[in-house]
Amino acid sequence: MAKSLKLEENCFLEQFGKQAQLHARFNYYSPCQRPDLVLGLKPHADGTGYTIILQDEVELQVLKDGKWYAVPKNPTALLVLMGDQMEIMSNGILKSPVHRVVSNSKRDRISIAMFYTPELGKEIGPEDELVNVDRPRVYKKVTDYAETHWKFYQRGMRALHTAHI
């Protein structure tokens, strides 16, 4: 990702720190009689650096320009979603998408999500090379953003505005 932005290849890794955290969550979504009324997982963006997902059935959707798009099923692929902290470190170039899981009346669904988050207590912020006259600094430096994210998540809100300049 750093290389794709013409940055020194370890710069994001250094921001994550030596004690970066990796959490795994195993999700089971049972069939639901009223998929029109019930979501598998409410709309949210991840507070991680990034999240890697393995899904067995399509029901994950990503919000773009006010519309929900299904992420195609590919059992041999891992889906990598940017989290809010990669959006901050890339000064808004990489986007942390709002996503949700819809439910299905016929079948269940299993997914495994790996959440990769910077070390506790480590300050992160936009890479200096990504700040210039054409692209002013969008985000300030933040520490333990995942905690702030969690507080807002519980109220069904995004936390990214707390990192805006």
Ligand SMILES: O=C(O)CCC(=O)C(=O)O
């Ligand atoms: O189950 C999925 O595919 C997505 C899970 C997810 O978005 C999350 O746990 O944050």
Ligand SMILES: [Fe+2]
């Ligand atoms: Fe998520």
